[in-house]
Amino acid sequence: MSRNAVRFLRNGVVTELSEVGANETLLDYLRLRERACGTKEGCGEGDCGACTVAIGSIKNGRLVYESINSCIQLLGQIDGKDVITVDDLGDREALHPVQRAMVDEHASQCGFCTPGIVISLFVLYHSGESADRENVNNWLSGNLCRCTGYRPIVDAAASAIDGKANDALSGRLAETQKILGEMQDEEDLFVGSEDRFFAAPASIENMLELSARHPDAVILSGATDVGLWITKQLRDLPKIVHTGRVKGFSDIVDSVDKVRINAGATYEDAHSVLYSIDPDLGEVVRRIGSKPVRNSGTVGGNIANGSPIGDMPPALIVLGAKLELRHDKSTREIALEDFFVAYGKQDRAPGELVTAVTIPRLGSSQHFRAFKISKRFDQDISSVLAAFCFTLDGDVITTARIAYGGMAATPKRAVTAEQALAGVTLGDEAAIKLAVTALTKDFTPMTDMRASAEYRQKVAGNLLRKALHEIRVGDTKTTRLLAHREASL
Numbered sequence: 001m002s003r004n005a006v007r008f009l010r011n012g013v014v015t016e017l018s019e020v021g022a023n024e025t026l027l028d029y030l031r032l033r034e035r036a037c038g039t040k041e042g043c044g045e046g047d048c049g050a051c052t053v054a055i056g057s058i059k060n061g062r063l064v065y066e067s068i069n070s071c072i073q074l075l076g077q078i079d080g081k082d083v084i085t086v087d088d089l090g091d092r093e094a095l096h097p098v099q100r101a102m103v104d105e106h107a108s109q110c111g112f113c114t115p116g117i118v119i120s121l122f123v124l125y126h127s128g129e130s131a132d133r134e135n136v137n138n139w140l141s142g143n144l145c146r147c148t149g150y151r152p153i154v155d156a157a158a159s160a161i162d163g164k165a166n167d168a169l170s171g172r173l174a175e176t177q178k179i180l181g182e183m184q185d186e187e188d189l190f191v192g193s194e195d196r197f198f199a200a201p202a203s204i205e206n207m208l209e210l211s212a213r214h215p216d217a218v219i220l221s222g223a224t225d226v227g228l229w230i231t232k233q234l235r236d237l238p239k240i241v242h243t244g245r246v247k248g249f250s251d252i253v254d255s256v257d258k259v260r261i262n263a264g265a266t267y268e269d270a271h272s273v274l275y276s277i278d279p280d281l282g283e284v285v286r287r288i289g290s291k292p293v294r295n296s297g298t299v300g301g302n303i304a305n306g307s308p309i310g311d312m313p314p315a316l317i318v319l320g321a322k323l324e325l326r327h328d329k330s331t332r333e334i335a336l337e338d339f340f341v342a343y344g345k346q347d348r349a350p351g352e353l354v355t356a357v358t359i360p361r362l363g364s365s366q367h368f369r370a371f372k373i374s375k376r377f378d379q380d381i382s383s384v385l386a387a388f389c390f391t392l393d394g395d396v397i398t399t400a401r402i403a404y405g406g407m408a409a410t411p412k413r414a415v416t417a418e419q420a421l422a423g424v425t426l427g428d429e430a431a432i433k434l435a436v437t438a439l440t441k442d443f444t445p446m447t448d449m450r451a452s453a454e455y456r457q458k459v460a461g462n463l464l465r466k467a468l469h470e471i472r473v474g475d476t477k478t479t480r481l482l483a484h485r486e487a488s489l
């Protein structure tokens with residue numbers, strides 16, 4: 001049995017749509033069909049936040065609201081969820097507390113970014129978190145304001161948000177959760193025809209069967225890559241198989257010696273467990289895109305996409321992560337590094353699914369470091385992502401695992417540098433110099449708009465030195481301006 005209509009909640013009303021374009025975005029639906037034009041379109045690629053909307057869903061038995069970029073979210077992805085746009089918050093007579101504060105603090109000029117900013121702050125308002133400057137900056141990481149400047153916007157957040165929500169939504173949370181609960185069903189969603197469809201199976205078995213039957217279909221998780229194929233490359237993707245409704249597909253199993261992250265877990269879902277493996281791993285995740293990108297983008301999608309500048313793969317490779325893949329009735333597990341074959345080519349057959357990544361926890365003699373280098377702190381792709389895992393016997397390196405993103409056509413280990421460091425004492429400057437030189441044998445990086453080849457090579461060596469220095473001295477006071485490890489360990 002399958003359901004042939006997308007079903008979601010907005011303003012307390014359940015909408016059922018049987019006419020849903022396979023590539024139709026949520027933003028287009030809101031603006032063109034609902035005429036809910038408060039939500040704006042700026043970049044159309046998840047960068048500016050003008051299109052931010054709030055999505056409510058039940059996670060671990062609790063109703064949770066998250067901000068997402070509606071420009072790159074497909075309409076079918078909101079099946080079973082509550083959608084809140086800026087048009088739903090308040091009106092001229094009764095502004096929402098966040099809107100009121102934006103007015104009072106003069107936090108808007110041209111106003112183009114304002115609907116997105118209001119929604120990001122509205123979701124923060126309902127999160128129970130504090131509105132200290134650092135946290136507000138994090139929540140606004142996906143909202144670009146070109147004219148007002150962020151000081152009055154952050155002031156508005158501080159004046160409206162005190163961790164206790166008391167607005168119209170607060171009064172209908174229980175009812176909303178009940179309706180969303182009733183909307184969850186075990187049926188597969190299939191809208192369209194065999195030649196052109198948006199499908200979202202409810203079980204892994206049905207997902208595998210459908211993707212094996214349609215190996216030409218695009219597998220869709222958070223759409224933070226695929227959405228741009230539609231909006232920027234103007235590609236027509238006739239068949240979409242979405243992982244978002246598969247039961248258990250975003251589960252995370254945390255055990256003593258390893259963590260299993262199922263492929264559909266978003267960055268935000270996985271952040272705390274990755275942080276618990278090492279604070280640097282948590283910080284890499286916190287620096288991926290923006291809050292809305294992290295609310296949609298998945299760890300599995302980041303790996304499956306196979307980008308040479310994806311942030312997760314180098315960090316997970318040095319930790320010795322294993323990738324689980326399933327195709328029709330067969331399951332296999334490979335070392336994550338073996339998944340990346342060449343630029344744009346991964347070890348994945350058409351119709352095969354990435355289903356989980358398993359990451360060993362660090363042993364007491366293992367030391368991990370990871371650094372993201374990009375031109376901006378938030379919302380920027382890495383020029384270089386460096387990750388290191390050293391096993392020590394006293395102060396002697398017995399094993400070195402080093403991997404970089406942005407240095408080659410795939411995320412790649414620095415095997416020559418690793419060999420140069422085996423058996424070396426942490427403070428052995430001559431040996432470290434040889435290892436840094438060995439990086440030039442491991443990589444021939446390219447020059448592009450993010451960084452020159454020379455810069456990449458230089459920074460890769462410097463980050464290796466920095467990691468070794470930090471591990472030797474045991475603190476990051478002299479090596480970091482932000483995110484000192486000592487504060488979080």
Ligand SMILES: Cc1cc2nc3c(=O)[nH]c(=O)nc-3n(C[C@H](O)[C@H](O)[C@H](O)COP(=O)(O)OP(=O)(O)OC[C@H]3O[C@@H](n4cnc5c(N)ncnc54)[C@H](O)[C@@H]3O)c2cc1C
Pocket residue numbers: 045046047218219220221222223224225226227243263264287288289290293296297298299300301302303304305309310311312352353354355379380381382
């Ligand atoms: C504004 C913006 C900023 C970004 N910043 C960063 C950044 O800082 N660092 C970074 O690393 N990335 C960044 N990205 C890229 C993106 O967020 C990641 O690559 C993301 O993890 C992809 O996951 P997704 O769930 O959205 O994948 P999707 O877009 O749904 O899919 C991506 C690819 O993986 C395939 N796929 C997805 N799930 C599966 C599966 N389970 N099995 C098999 N194939 C699958 C799809 O078919 C597609 O080829 C950014 C993107 C945007 C839009």
Ligand code: FES
Pocket residue numbers: 040041042043044045046047048049050051052069070071072
């Ligand atoms: S329009 Fe810019 S993020 Fe969506």
Ligand code: FES
Pocket residue numbers: 107108109110111112113114144145146147148
């Ligand atoms: S008020 Fe103009 S872009 Fe923010």
